[in-house]
Amino acid sequence: MAEIALKLPDGSLRTLPAGSTGADLAADIGPGLAKAAVIVEVDGEERDLSAPLDDGAEVSIVVADSPQGLHTIRHSTAHVMAQAIQALWPGTQLAIGPPIEHGFYYDVELPGGKTLTTEDLETIEAKMRDIVAADQPFERHELSIEEGLAKFADHIYKREIIERVAEGDLAGEDAGEVGDGIISYYANSDDFLDMCAGPHVPSTGRLGHFKLQKVAGAYWRGDVTRPMLQRVYGTAWATRKQLAQHLAMLVEAEKRDHRRLAAELDLVSWPEELGPGLAVWHPKGANVRRLMEDYSRERHERGGYEFVYSPHIAKSVLWETSGHLDFYADSMYPPMEMDGASYYPKPMNCPFHVMIFRAQQRSYRELPIRMFELGTVYRYELSGAVHGLMRSRGFTVDDAHIFCTREDVQAELASLLEFVLSVLRAFGFDQIQAKLSTRPSEKSVGDDDIWVAATAGLKAALETAELDYVVDEGGGAFYGPKIDVDVTDAIGRAWQLSTIQVDFNLPGRFGLEYVASDGARKQPVMIHRALMGSIERFFGVLIEHYAGAFPAWLAPIQARVLAVASDHEDYADKLVADLKAAGFRADQVAADDPLGKRIRNAKLEKLPYVLVVGDDDVANGTVGVNRRGGEVERDVPVAAFVEQLAAEVADHT
């Protein structure tokens, strides 16, 4: 009997009878692997375990508990959900159902325009459990495009996908649905089939650790002019434990929601009278913000930046020259007519900084010029996009613009990235990732040389900083390449915060120039840099990262002094005064409520320290120190506490 030789990931060779499948290979290696296997990768291509393997192929078994395995489980679970929905509402049209981070969704259109409710999710879940219990096989079938069009004639969305493939237009979102020139579908029972590129787990019994989460509207192909479909989201995992952990993380995320904590901790609010996306900062929130901004200013000053200010509105000519009115008018607040001119609230600070550069003739000796402004901008975000502090209509950008020579770009980018990382780390973010976006394939400005040099400069900066990064080919703006910096928060969520963008466009639009050493007029390169990005959003991320329990250096109140009884209030007063004199933020609550109650309130406010003073302390000049998340320490000399708090503030711990 003929045999095939297979190369395994460890480099070893294994021979099996011709016609053997991935499942056979896994079983041959061991029963544990056979049980864990979900699909097989053959020469870098994912396939069903039931597919025959090719002689000489490099083969690796993909197990459930791997990124690819999870991907497959989520994809297959999406299919089971579609099957359940179709069983419950016959005539349902299926659109697309891809895996996503942590889960999957499926876009469907129910007969009669029915919309799904949260209650329906339970019904669908129950049906899915039946399908899982039935352990139906995922059977793959392949068709030509013509056969596919015939087979899916009644499936309006699937047919549209096939038609697009036939035209050679294989868009990213369809990639999960169809292969290259071949239409495949999976049938796992007599009455359900779904067009899909696969691969899938061998049978529905391999699934089960899932939960449906929410239902929402989604446009077909993301196009507002196309029908609104029902999108059902779910999460799926390899094990029960993973699912439980994920659900626990979601509960934790809800507890940390900055909108909830902003109200509970009296930080900011959004009075209806102001309009959507416009917040007012209460004293405690404003206190944290001031500390954030002061720290930022101090770092920028040390980093060689010059501080500038600009007005909130400017005449239309500025925005015409910058190009904003051509490209971004939809996101700008409408103009105010004054003295025959139109004044627009600013959506960005850069044109103003350009004006400052242009205010006098610049020499190469002055460059690089680094301008910094905490500039408040207004952008007309769509009403449905506004979201707490994370997406506001008015917000403040920690905006820096650097004007330098082409020769200086690389060195400037390297020190810039270093600066950004250092400040982010000071705010408690130590898991940082980046994305490098390169020249778009369509229209873009600037010659090749400068794109190549700037992109290489960004890349070198990332490598010098030893930062993990991915490359988004063609993802840059038309005016230059960029780096986006993400941080991972305390519960594993990524937030994009900083951005460093090289700009070959604005200097030309505004005719910027400097005099080079040879006397020639040259155009400077401009680098845009936002570090926290929006101060509002950064604050929101900090609230969620710290769950409202700010470290001592940022806490709006660092220590609350509580007198055991009224007799000790004079001593408490003095302690508060001494702490304030030493530069700390402290307050006191009178002994009108029992001590336990006052401690509880301080704990609910998530204050770093509660200081309790009674008879012993008055007699000995000590305090009782109740540290957030720590043990109670009695009889601590005041000087010792001050020293400890000062160290904590200095270290940002």
Place this chain on the structure above:
RNA sequence: GCCCGAGUAGCUCAGUCGGCAGAGCAAUUCACUCGUAAUGAAUAGGUCAGGGGUUCAAUUCCCCUCUCGGGCUCCA
């Protein structure tokens, strides 16, 4: 902007199948003066988001608007 859902006291929520609006916490007052996460009593607090309609009667049913939430789209 689009789809779906929600809006009752400062906060968290109950309630009214159409008939005078309820609790806990918070607030205020009084008493209690206490050594590490809730002392007790009393008082006050609402055009039931806003506007219109149906009705003898609307917080409740219907329509519109506003705001919020989850998504879609967008995020220079």
